[in-house]
Amino acid sequence: MNRKIKTKMLLFILTAIIATPLFICAQEDSVVKELVLNVNYHMNNNKVIYLLTNAKTKVKGKFKPAEAVPVNLFLDGDSAGNLISRVITDKEGNAKAFLPAALKIKWESSSTHTFTAVSEKTKDFEPANAEIAVTKSRITIDTLTDGETKKITVSVTAFNGTNWLPVKDVEMKIGIGRLSGSILTAGEEETYTTDSSGTATAELNKTNLPGDAKGNFVLTAKVDENEQIGNLLIEKTVPWGAVLKQDSGFFNQRTLWTTRFKTPYWLLFMAYSIITGVWGTIIYLIMQIIKIKKLGKAAGAEEKI
Amino acid sequence: MEKLTSLTSEQITQDLLPQKFGKRGIIWTGALILLCLIGAVAYIRQLKNGLVVTNMRDYVSWGIYISNFVFFVAISLVGSLITAIFRLSNVKWATPLTRIAEIIAVAAIVFASLIIIVDMGRPERMLNLFIYGRIQSPIMWDVIVIATYFCISILLLYMPLLPDLKILIKFKEKSTHALNKLYRFQGSFWKGTAEQIKISERAIRILCIAIIPVAFSIHTVTSWLFATTYRPGWDSTNFGAYFISGAFLVGAGGVVVAMYIFRKYYHLENYITEMHFERMGRIVVMLSLLYLYFNINEYMTPAFKMKKAEESHLSELFTGGYAIMFWFAIITGLIIPIIMLLFKKGRKPLPMFIIGIMIVVGAWFKRYLIVTPTLLHPFLPIQDVPANYHHYFPSWEEWAIAVGSLAGALLVITFFARIYPIIPIQETLTEKNEQED
Numbered sequence: 074m075n076r077k078i079k080t081k082m083l084l085f086i087l088t089a090i091i092a093t094p095l096f097i098c099a100q101e102d103s104v105v106k107e108l109v110l111n112v113n114y115h116m117n118n119n120k121v122i123y124l125l126t127n128a129k130t131k132v133k134g135k136f137k138p139a140e141a142v143p144v145n146l147f148l149d150g151d152s153a154g155n156l157i158s159r160v161i162t163d164k165e166g167n168a169k170a171f172l173p174a175a176l177k178i179k180w181e182s183s184s185t186h187t188f189t190a191v192s193e194k195t196k197d198f199e200p201a202n203a204e205i206a207v208t209k210s211r212i213t214i215d216t217l218t219d220g221e222t223k224k225i226t227v228s229v230t231a232f233n234g235t236n237w238l239p240v241k242d243v244e245m246k247i248g249i250g251r252l253s254g255s256i257l258t259a260g261e262e263e264t265y266t267t268d269s270s271g272t273a274t275a276e277l278n279k280t281n282l283p284g285d286a287k288g289n290f291v292l293t294a295k296v297d298e299n300e301q302i303g304n305l306l307i308e309k310t311v312p313w314g315a316v317l318k319q320d321s322g323f324f325n326q327r328t329l330w331t332t333r334f335k336t337p338y339w340l341l342f343m344a345y346s347i348i349t350g351v352w353g354t355i356i357y358l359i360m361q362i363i364k365i366k367k368l369g370k371a372a373g374a375e376e377k378i
Numbered sequence: 379m380e381k382l383t384s385l386t387s388e389q390i391t392q393d394l395l396p397q398k399f400g401k402r403g404i405i406w407t408g409a410l411i412l413l414c415l416i417g418a419v420a421y422i423r424q425l426k427n428g429l430v431v432t433n434m435r436d437y438v439s440w441g442i443y444i445s446n447f448v449f450f451v452a453i454s455l456v457g458s459l460i461t462a463i464f465r466l467s468n469v470k471w472a473t474p475l476t477r478i479a480e481i482i483a484v485a486a487i488v489f490a491s492l493i494i495i496v497d498m499g500r501p502e503r504m505l506n507l508f509i510y511g512r513i514q515s516p517i518m519w520d521v522i523v524i525a526t527y528f529c530i531s532i533l534l535l536y537m538p539l540l541p542d543l544k545i546l547i548k549f550k551e552k553s554t555h556a557l558n559k560l561y562r563f564q565g566s567f568w569k570g571t572a573e574q575i576k577i578s579e580r581a582i583r584i585l586c587i588a589i590i591p592v593a594f595s596i597h598t599v600t601s602w603l604f605a606t607t608y609r610p611g612w613d614s615t616n617f618g619a620y621f622i623s624g625a626f627l628v629g630a631g632g633v634v635v636a637m638y639i640f641r642k643y644y645h646l647e648n649y650i651t652e653m654h655f656e657r658m659g660r661i662v663v664m665l666s667l668l669y670l671y672f673n674i675n676e677y678m679t680p681a682f683k684m685k686k687a688e689e690s691h692l693s694e695l696f697t698g699g700y701a702i703m704f705w706f707a708i709i710t711g712l713i714i715p716i717i718m719l720l721f722k723k724g725r726k727p728l729p730m731f732i733i734g735i736m737i738v739v740g741a742w743f744k745r746y747l748i749v750t751p752t753l754l755h756p757f758l759p760i761q762d763v764p765a766n767y768h769h770y771f772p773s774w775e776e777w778a779i780a781v782g783s784l785a786g787a788l789l790v791i792t793f794f795a796r797i798y799p800i801i802p803i804q805e806t807l808t809e810k811n812e813q814e815d
Contacts, residue, residue, distance in 0.1 A: 333512040344513050348522060354588050355529050361581045362537070365574050369567030372574075 105194075106130045108139055108201040112146070112190040114303030119211050122172040122180075126190050128162045130198065138166030143193040146170050148179060151189050151202075155179070184209050184232040210302040211237060214294050214309045223277040223313060225259055227294040229267050231302060239271020243299055247275040249282060250293035250308060259292075277313065284314020382810040385648060390810065391545060394803045395552050396796055397644055403792075410789040417782015420775040421496060429499040431775045437760055438753045438770040442780045443497035445746040449628070450490035450787070451524070451600050452621070452741065456629025457483025457531050458593035462586040470809060471657060474649045474801040478636045480535045481800075482629070485790035487528045489783045496779055516602045523596040530592055534585045537578055540568040541804035557797060597622045604748065610688040611752035616679075620672040624741065627665040631715075631737030634658050636791070638731035640800050649801050652727060659725030662733070666716045673708065691755040700751050703743055711740015 111127045124146055128139040139162060146157040157176065160168035172180060180186065186209070191202045209232040217224040225247055230237040244266050248258040257279070258264075265273040273294075284290045289310050296305040327337045382390070399407060424431050434441045460479030464472035495501050511518050543565025550558045568574065601621035604612040614620075637658070641650040680688045681696070695704045715733045718724035724733070750770055754760075760768055772780070794800075 329514045331514075333510070333514070336513050340514060344519075344522075348526075351526055351530075351588060351592060354584060355526070355533065358533055358537075358581050358585060361577050362533075365540070365577055366567040368571060368574050368577075369569045372569040372571050373567070376569075 108198040110201040110203040112203045114207045117306045124170050126168045128166045140164045145191045147189040184234045207303045208301050212305040212307045214307045225275045228272045243267040245296045247294045250291040282314050288314050288316040290314040394799045394801050410785045413785035414782050417779045420778035433773045435767045442772045445749045446780050447493045448745040450486040452625035452628045453632050454483045454486035455625035458589045462589045465586045473805050481794045483531045485787040489787045493783050519599045527592050527596045530589045540565050544568045545803050597625045609752050610691045616675050623669045623672045627669045628741035630662045631734045634734035655727045655730045656725045659719050663719035707740045707743040710736050
């Protein structure tokens with residue numbers, strides 16, 4: 074009896090020891106994480122308006138992107154009629170949504186708007202929301218060439234309901250857009266700030282910048298994450314670059330490393346001369362064998378006679 | 379030479395006619411066929427599963443297949459050495475060796491071509507060379523010269539065989555019905571008329587002249603497959619002459635081995651005499667010294683400079699992972715043969731046979747050392763790859779195919795010796811008559 078009780082107790086303790094870490098692990102796996110949601114407003118060239126949503130979560134003290142999170146984006150209130158789009162975040166935790174034509178009237182009805190992002194509950198993440206308030210704005214870019222001097226003037230205006238008023242103290246980058254998306258600053262400073270008239274001016278001090286085949290490059294002014302007006306981008310193509318000469322001649326040369334249709338003449342001459350000479354000799358020798366054969370047949374015929 | 383005058387023409391003919399395989403011949407042929415079959419099975423596995431069955435990977439993309447290729451190309455030079463150069467120099471004593479040399483050359487060049495196709499993986503890619511070939515490429519040059527050398531070697535084997543085919547047809551009771559048909563198909567038109575002999579001799583002379591530059595080209599171009607790259611161990615202006623000198627040596631070594639075997643097993647002591655071994659011994663020692671000179675050039679010059687890129691490669695050869703193989707190839711394949719051959723006793727048949735084997739084996743390892751170690755020392759460090767990419771040891775499939783190709787070449791030589799006289803009968807009879815005159 075004592076032995077039975079002892080065995081049962083031992084089994085119970087053993088089960089408890091094995092089950093406890095499994096239970097803890099299961100608990101850890103089933104914990105739904107907290108989501109951190111951001112939404113940003115972007116407008117490019119005063120025409121294209123879109124929202125960029127970013128979702129991330131904290132894992133062991135570090136932020137990691139949250140993938141496959143459904144997010145609903147709304148304009149001025151999270152009702153169904155104000156839905157901009159339902160997006161799913163990618164593996165970087167980002168999602169993009171353009172302002173639909175259906176909300177155009179609503180967009181134009183007011184000078185300020187609130188964008189709301191609401192994420193749905195998933196098995197991995199708790200729901201979260203984010204909001205951003207934006208004042209309708211415009212950004213324009215103008216250029217002035219005075220001999221050697223090239224000036225770039227960028228103006229930012231915001232709509233107050235009736236008029237477009239200049240916006241002061243807006244920090245921006247002004248320069249030449251690179252293919253990677255970054256901006257090569259036009260002058261000495263990294264950023265420029267609008268004055269009381271809502272303009273910022275930069276002087277292009279970089280010379281001999283390469284342009285395209287016509288000598289054009291793209292001037293870009295970019296406002297990043299302004300609290301009032303969001304992210305703005307404006308571009309203008311100017312003929313201020315050096316004409317890019319396509320050196321197609323290089324690959325048209327006859328060299329040892331090009332395609333087979335561009336073999337150097339000297340190699341063609343050498344190779345085919347040698348091949349012709351040697352194989353000509355081989356063909357001659359084969360003909361000699363044929364000649365020997367014919368002589369043999371003739372001699373054989375004579376013997377028979 | 380003197381022995382020929384003591385023999386009658388009938389006796390010479392009987393001695394030199396092809397002989398049926400004895401028990402040893404059948405066992406030898408059976409073993410070679412078995413090795414070829416194992417190689418064929420391994421090749422079928424490779425065709426089915428791809429080159430992944432080998433241990434060649436991203437870095438070592440040339441392994442023992444290419445080593446074998448270079449070895450075969452090297453050994454094929456013997457055809458031009460013995461047959462062409464000796465014929466043109468009117469070296470009469472070499473007459474018994476010409477056919478042996480030529481068949482070694484043909485067998486080697488056939489298997490050089492086959493092993494390259496094996497190394498390609500998918501054999502139909504061979505067509506790409508002709509559809510998309512670039513004349514600028516050393517690989518294209520190699521294909522052209524190998525094909526050319528093969529054709530010339532076949533002609534140089536066939537044309538001197540014509541008078542012997544007439545003898546074989548005459549002694550039809552000595553061969554089977556099938557072989558007689560073959561002889562008649564190949565040479566029944568040869569009557570030995572004055573005009574036929576004149577055309578034949580002129581043609582052979584032209585062949586002998588033509589084959590020398592082609593043979594030099596084949597080895598130079600093969601060396602350029604390596605030397606036209608920047609890789610340490612390959613980037614050398616010495617490679618053309620280095621390969622040719624090595625090829626002469628291994629070819630001569632191969633002929634010496636074949637001389638001994640045919641002499642012993644076909645009882646050809648009256649035709650392949652100790653004088654032949656003595657003279658071939660002197661030629662082999664001269665070629666060994668020449669090859670040693672090129673080896674010193676090849677290794678000492680970069681070792682003196684020890685450029686950064688070359689340092690790890692040379693250290694690996696001299697004192698590292700490949701040191702045993704390297705010194706084995708040098709000592710066994712060069713130093714010991716040179717020492718032995720400097721003495722008259724070393725130029726006797728049996729020592730020559732042993733030296734010939736040492737030279738051939740040393741040469742195979744030497745080709746492996748030329749091909750593979752360089753690939754394990756690229757300019758950029760080997761990183762972020764599985765551990766097995768850092769080393770190379772051939773898989774069983776590679777060994778089977780490589781050994782199968784060697785067995786195949788030996789099988790070609792064996793069958794040739796069974797079908798045709800291994801020593802030219804008519805030329806021997808002609809020389810006998812000239813001596814008596």
